[in-house]
Structure formats: C-alpha cells, structure tokens
Amino acid sequence: MAALTFFARFASAMILRRVNTSEKWNALMIYIPITVFTTIIAPALLMPKERLDVSIQNEYLVAGLVSFFFAYKTKNLGGTVIIGISVILLLRFAFGL
C-alpha cells in the first residue's frame, strides 16, 4: 500500500519533468477525485447499516444533506464534521435510535 501510494504521487511528477500534459488528459483526470469521493460518500450516507435506507430515520442521510449545505456555504471542514456529528447524535436522541 505504501509503495503504491508513493508511486501514484511521484510517478506523474517524474513523467511531467519531460512531457507536457494535454487538455484532454486533464479533463479526464478531474473525474478521478470526483468519482473517488462520491464512491465513498454515497454508500456511507444511503446505506450506513449495510442496507439501503432512504428515510428521515436514516440519521447519516439527514446529516449528509445538512453537511452538503453547510460545506457549500462555508467550505469549513472542522465545522462541517462537527455539525454533521451533532445532527446524528441529535436525531438519535430524538428518535431513540
């Protein structure tokens, strides 16, 4: 894992010392962080207990939506984490989950 991670970070820097990147390549590569983040976010919010749960009883989904809004407004990582976790704990308290 360590070797592969370092390779990913270092290889392109080394290749780039010689080659210029094309616009097309950059346009494609922007989708990798987008899809990585989405692949982690979607199941974490929609199926926190290993099964699909689209309801207000799913505290992770509600907290996720609140976090999206808060992150969009503030771009503050610490604040978003704290708000999200607070929403989860609040809903658990409210619903007795």
Added chain:
Amino acid sequence: MISLRNLELPSEFRDGLKAIAPLFLGVASFAIAYGLLARKTGLSLLNLTLMSLLVFAGASQFVAISLLISGSSFLLILFTTFVVNSRYFLMSASLGTYTRKWSIKWQAVLSFLLSDESYAMTMSRFAGNVADKYYQLGVSLGLYIEWLVFTIIGGLMGSFFGDPQTFGLDFALPATFIVLLLPIIRNWRQVTVCIITGTLSVAGSLFLPTKWYIPIAIVLGTIIGGMLELWKQK
C-alpha cells in the same frame, strides 16, 4: 545574502503551517475516527500507526480498514488502493506546472507528503503567488504530523471506547469528502457523473461481493466523465 535567505525560508514554511489551521479540527476528527475504526477492526496500535506513517492517505487507509473488516483478499486491497490513489496522478500532474523545476529530492519528499488537503491549499496559494517549496513543505508536513498524532490518539481511544459509530464519529469520513468534493464540481457534466457514480456504488454495494464496487464505480464513473467531455468538444 545567505542570512537573508535563511530568514526568508522559514517564513514561507510558517505561512504553510498557518494555512492549515482552519483544517485542524476536521483532520483531527478524521484521524481519530481512523484510529478508532482501525482498533475495532483488530489492527494493533503499532500497525495502524505504521500505516499512517508509511501510507499517509486517509481515504485509502479508511477503505483498507473497511476491506479488512469484510475479510477481503490482499489483491482487492492493493487494487482498490491503487484506484483510490490514482487521483494523485492528477494532483501531482497539475502541481507539476509549478514543481517541475525543483530537484528530484524535493519532489520525492513533497510527493510522499501529498494529500487532498495539501494539494488544495498549495494549488490555491501557487495560483496567485510565487510557488515556494517551503510553503508546500509547511502545509504537507503539518498535515502529516497532525494525521500521525491524532491517529495514535484515536488508536489509544479505541482501546477504551467501544464502537466509534456510537458517537457518530464514523461520519467524519463522508463529511471530509463532502467538503473536498464540492469545490471541484464546476458544471452539469460533473454533477451527472456524481449522480451516476453514486448510484453505481450503492447498487454495487448491494449486489457485488465484498468491496469490488469501489474500484468498479470509480473506473466506470471516470470513463463516463471522459465520454461526456469528448461529447462536449464535438
């Protein structure tokens, strides 16, 4: 001349350290959540610390942990790590515009320390200023040390607390990625790819064995994104 340089360099380094202050809480809770989860998975404190020390990639460490929980094969863990981290090709490549003239030693060190957060901070600074390697070092090294320290704290807490889910700490992972995801989304094609990839990963998670949905959804989503880009250019 030399004394002037010596005075200048640490100030860029300190700027870098200051720049990551707003990220402090988020990174700390992310690292603690990792430490807790890793302990829960059965990783020893030494092993989970070594993973932070050597790999230093929050997302793939989390994914590796969840793969370990579900008893996935070594091959799946390596393949997923590779796919999850392939975004660093892009990040290194786009930073390369500024860093390509620095020595290989510097590039190796800064490459090792590259993270989603340090990439975001460094790029936004370099875009309007002189690209300074000490600034990137300050940002990256600060995040590295914070990650390491709070990983250990999380691991220690894991020995006392039970399940991190009880305190909603596992939400630190999606919350972090939400904050990182939003600023890079700029047009409807990217929103479309998000929706498709999200649907694919949920469907894959429901129907595919173990965690193969992670690399599969990433690869398919990226290909669809690339096709949308080509279609736009026509």
